[in-house]
Amino acid sequence: MRPTVLGVLVAATLALGACASGSSPSARPAATAPGVDATPPVTAITIATDPGTELRFDPGEVTVQPGIRIQVTFENRSELPHDLTFGAPINVASSPVVAPGTSETLEFVAPEPGTYAFACTIHPGMGGTLIVAAS
Ligand SMILES: [Cu+2]
Numbered sequence: 218m219r220p221t222v223l224g225v226l227v228a229a230t231l232a233l234g235a236c237a238s239g240s241s242p243s244a245r246p247a248a249t250a251p252g253v254d255a256t257p258p259v260t261a262i263t264i265a266t267d268p269g270t271e272l273r274f275d276p277g278e279v280t281v282q283p284g285i286r287i288q289v290t291f292e293n294r295s296e297l298p299h300d301l302t303f304g305a306p307i308n309v310a311s312s313p314v315v316a317p318g319t320s321e322t323l324e325f326v327a328p329e330p331g332t333y334a335f336a337c338t339i340h341p342g343m344g345g346t347l348i349v350a351a352s
Pocket residue numbers: 272298299300337338339340343
């Protein structure tokens with residue numbers, strides 16, 4: 218009689234354990250804060266500067282999808298120092314001075330659909346537009 222009761226208890230414990238571990242994967246996404254997906258799809262884009270001495274980005278307009286992780290490679294192809302700065306709500310920037318012929322990679326998650334400016338803070342008027350639009 219006793220061994221049978223013990224056997225039932227062990228079986229019940231095992232069943233509970235299996236149940237708990239079985240529900241673990243589905244519980245994991247709920248533990249992640251909304252909008253903070255650890256592995257959203259990645260879109261890689263390149264924003265370069267004019268290869269000469271013109272104070273402009275190439276391209277001056279970039280379109281991406283909302284909620285996508287964006288990897289921006291900023292290539293300073295010109296003979297002048299530049300930087301690449303995204304204002305609020307993105308708030309991501311390269312080093313204050315990206316030397317001619319060098320590049321840096323920035324990363325952020327594209328905000329909600331809209332139009333967002335980026336700029337070179339070294340050269341007033343040198344800027345571009347990031348368009349976030351659902352496709
Ligand atoms: Cu500049």
